[in-house]
Amino acid sequence: MSMQRRTVLGTAFGGALSASLLSASQSAAAQAAPAxxxxxxxxxxxxxxNENPLGLSKAAAEAVAKSAAVANRYPFVxxxxxxxxxxxxxxGSPKEIVLSSGSAEAIRASVEAYAHEKxxxxxxxxxxxxxxxxxxxxxxxxxxxxxxxxxxxxxxxxMKNAAKKAAEKGFAVVYFVNPNNPTSxxxxxxxxxxxxxxxxxxxxFLVDEAYAEFVVDxxxxxxxxxxxxxxxxxxxxxxxxxxxxxxxxxxxFAYAVPETVKKVHDHIAYDFFVSIPAIEAGLAxxxxxxxxxxxxxxxxxxxxxxxxxxxxxxxxxxxxQTNFCFINLKAPLAPFAEAMKKENIIVGRPFPPxxxxxxxxxxxxxxxQYVADVMRRLRKEGKL
Numbered sequence: 193m194s195m196q197r198r199t200v201l202g203t204a205f206g207g208a209l210s211a212s213l214l215s216a217s218q219s220a221a222a223q224a225a226p227a228x229x230x231x232x233x234x235x236x237x238x239x240x241x242n243e244n245p246l247g248l249s250k251a252a253a254e255a256v257a258k259s260a261a262v263a264n265r266y267p268f269v270x271x272x273x274x275x276x277x278x279x280x281x282x283x284g285s286p287k288e289i290v291l292s293s294g295s296a297e298a299i300r301a302s303v304e305a306y307a308h309e310k311x312x313x314x315x316x317x318x319x320x321x322x323x324x325x326x327x328x329x330x331x332x333x334x335x336x337x338x339x340x341x342x343x344x345x346x347x348x349x350x351m352k353n354a355a356k357k358a359a360e361k362g363f364a365v366v367y368f369v370n371p372n373n374p375t376s377x378x379x380x381x382x383x384x385x386x387x388x389x390x391x392x393x394x395x396x397f398l399v400d401e402a403y404a405e406f407v408v409d410x411x412x413x414x415x416x417x418x419x420x421x422x423x424x425x426x427x428x429x430x431x432x433x434x435x436x437x438x439x440x441x442x443x444x445f446a447y448a449v450p451e452t453v454k455k456v457h458d459h460i461a462y463d464f465f466v467s468i469p470a471i472e473a474g475l476a477x478x479x480x481x482x483x484x485x486x487x488x489x490x491x492x493x494x495x496x497x498x499x500x501x502x503x504x505x506x507x508x509x510x511x512x513q514t515n516f517c518f519i520n521l522k523a524p525l526a527p528f529a530e531a532m533k534k535e536n537i538i539v540g541r542p543f544p545p546x547x548x549x550x551x552x553x554x555x556x557x558x559x560x561q562y563v564a565d566v567m568r569r570l571r572k573e574g575k576l
Contacts, residue, residue, distance in 0.1 A: 225490075225556055225557070225558060228558035228559065228562065230536075230562070231535070231536035231537060231559075231562075232536055233536055235536075236533075236536040236537060236538050237536065237537045237538065237555055237559050237562065237563060238538055238553070238555065239537055239538060239539050239540075239552050239553045239554075239555055239559075239563060240538045240539055240541070240551075240553055241439070241553060242373070242403075242434065242514070242515055242516050242553045243433070243434075243437070243439050243553065244434060244436070244437035244439075244487055244515070245490075245554075245555045245556045245559070246437055246483075246486065246487055246490065246556070247437055248437050248438070248473060248477070249437070249476065249477055249480045249483035250483075251476040251477075251480050251483070252437070252438075252472075252473040252474075252480070252483075253473075254476075255472035255473055255475065255476040256441075256469045256472060256473050258472065259468045259469045259471075259472040259473075260469075262468060263468050263469070265468070266465075267464065267465065267466060267467070267468050267471055268464050270468065270471045270472070270475075271291060271463070271464035271465075271466055272464070273471075273475060274291060274466070274471045274474055274475055275289045275291060275445075277474070277475055277478050277479070278291070278430070278445045278447075278474075278478070279447075281478050282414075282416050282428070282430065282447050283416060283420060284416070284419060284420065284447055287450050287453070288419065288447055288448060288449060288450060288453055289445050289446070289447055289453070290445060290446040290448075290453055290456050290457045290460060290463050291443075291444075291445050291460075291463040291464065291466050292443075292444045292445055292446065292460060292463065292466075293442045293443070293444070293466065293470075294431060294432075294433055294439075294442040294443060294444045295323075295400065295402055295429050295430065295431035295433065295444035296323050296444070297444065297460060298429050298430075298444050298445060298446040298456070298460075299323045299324055299327055299367075299398070299400065299429055300323070300330075300459070301446070301456050301457075301459035301460045302398045302427045302429065302456050302459075303324060303327035303328055303331065303333070303365060303398065304331055304459040305456050305458065305459050306363060306365045306396055306455070307327075307328065307331040307332075307333045307365075308331075309362065309363035309394075310362045310363060311358075311361050311362020311363060312333055312362055312363040312364075312365055313333065313334045313335070313336055313358035313361075313362065313363070313365065314328040314333055314334070314335045314336070314365045314366075314367060315336050315338065315351060315354050315355045315358060315364055315365065315366045315367070316335065316336070316337055316338070316366075316367045317337070317338055317340055317346045317347070317351065317368075317372070318337040318338060318339055318340055318545060319340050319344055319372075319374070319375060319543060319545065319546055320346075320367070320368075320369050320372055320373065321369045321372075321373045321400065321402075324367035324369075324398065324400070325367075328365075333365075336354050336358065338350045338351050338354050343377075343510060344375045344377070344510065344518070344546060344549075345375075345377065345379075346368070346370075346372060346379045346380075348379065348380055348383040348384060348387065349383075351366065352387055352392075355392065355395055356392065359392060359393055359394040359395050362394065363394045363395070363396075364394060364396075365395075365396055365398065366395060366396070366397045366398065367398045367400070368384070368397065368398070368399045368400065369400040369402070370384070370399055370400070370401060370404075370415075371401075371403045371404065371406070371407060371412075371513040371514045373402070373403070373514070374516070374518055374540065374543045374549075374551040375510055375518050376403075376510055376511075376512040376514040376516055376517055376518050376551075377510050377511060377512075377513060377518075378407060378409055378411070378412050378513050381411050381412055381413050384415070385413070385415070385417075385418065388415065388418055388423060388425060388426050389418065389421075389423065391423070391425055392425075395425060396425050396426070396427070396452075397415070397425060397426045397427070398426075398427050398429060399415040399426060399427070399428050399429065400429040401414055401415070401416075401428055401429065401430060402429070402430070402431045402433070402434050403434055403513070403514040403515065404430075405434070405435040405484070405488070406434070406435060406488065406491055406513060406514050406515050407513045407514075408492070408513060409511075409513055412513065414428065415428050416428050416447060419447055419448055419449060422449060423449070424448075424449050424451055425452075426448065426452075427446050427447070427448045427452060427456060428446070428447040428448065429444070429445075429446055429447075430444055430445050430446075430447065431444040432444060432470075432473075432477065432478075434515060435484060435487050435488065435515070436474070436477040436478070436484075437477070437487070438470065438473055438474065438477065441467070441469060441470040441473050441474075442467075442470060443466060443470040443471075443473070443474050490556060490557060491515050491554050493557040493560075494554035494555060494556070494557050494560040495512055495517070495554055497557060497560040497561055497564050498512075498517050498552065498554065498560060498563075498564065499512075499517075500564070501564035501567055501568065502517075502519060504568070505567065505568070505571050505576070507519050507520065507521070507576075508520035508522075515553060515554045516540070516551055516552060516553040516554060517551070517552050517554070518546075518549055518550070518551050519549060519550050519551075519552060520548060520549050521548050521549065521550055521576070522548055523548055524547065524548060525542050525547065525548065525549070525550050526542075527575070528550060528570075528575070528576060529550070531570055531575045531576070532566065532570075535566045537562075537563055537566060539551070539552050539553075540552060540553065
């Protein structure tokens, strides 16, 4: 597994994750904020992986527990129930849904679906989530990284130019993460929609909308709209890892018109072999509007706390449309990350080429306030 991805945690602070996850699982059923306790090396504040700090909803935790009684059964029927629920959630039909183990599998399968087109090339922004690039490289597919625009924005005209050159030679696979990770910002909706609607030759768009449920900018629109219009050149990728708090249960799906879904489906062994606990948790979470609202409300509160401390300390940050923020330290990341680690706060890994920027995941408001207070103290100590 890529060092850019999940293995960084093990080298950063050993077994702290296990203790943290155990703590989270023990309180998963409790949606109300627990009394704040200072973090310790065994139970650090996990401001690094963009997880939902609430843990599973009470309904989902109960569904997982009950699923043990039927874990000896194949998940065929319940997988189809989940497929219908995902279709309802995104506004499509079951035949337009491919289930996957987290969004990672759906990303891989979507890239592989086009990797063997003649002279296929993956087009990505230079600063984005790494799974698309990893899938391409594993399939021997060239990757073109497009330089970012001002304030780490996705430069759609430059992306279009790169994709056009690739399509003229063979086939272009354009991978967007929108909202983007690690920048926390959204792409220009009109420019993106106009480009996809133009149906450029030999080009397909894979749009990863893992964080869409957190967006507050009214200009944002999901590319699911384009699937509903019948466009066959777009695949929308979704995950249950973020607002649905299921990062450890691994569940996601791809949404596209039936002819495109078939291409993706052909690169997933069996999309009905998602685990029973993940299926039952997903069915509970996707219908739990109160839990989703609570998750978003707490996220907004944490976002406001982080924005306030950044403004106070005159730290540049990008307008967050996700459950994390991207902050300009104007200094190398490592000393700040180490100083935070000594306070038992784990922040995000490096994201080249933004080597002086730090991604901080939002945690529960009381924890976020503690993070903000530590940042204030580090400023006074000359460490920030």
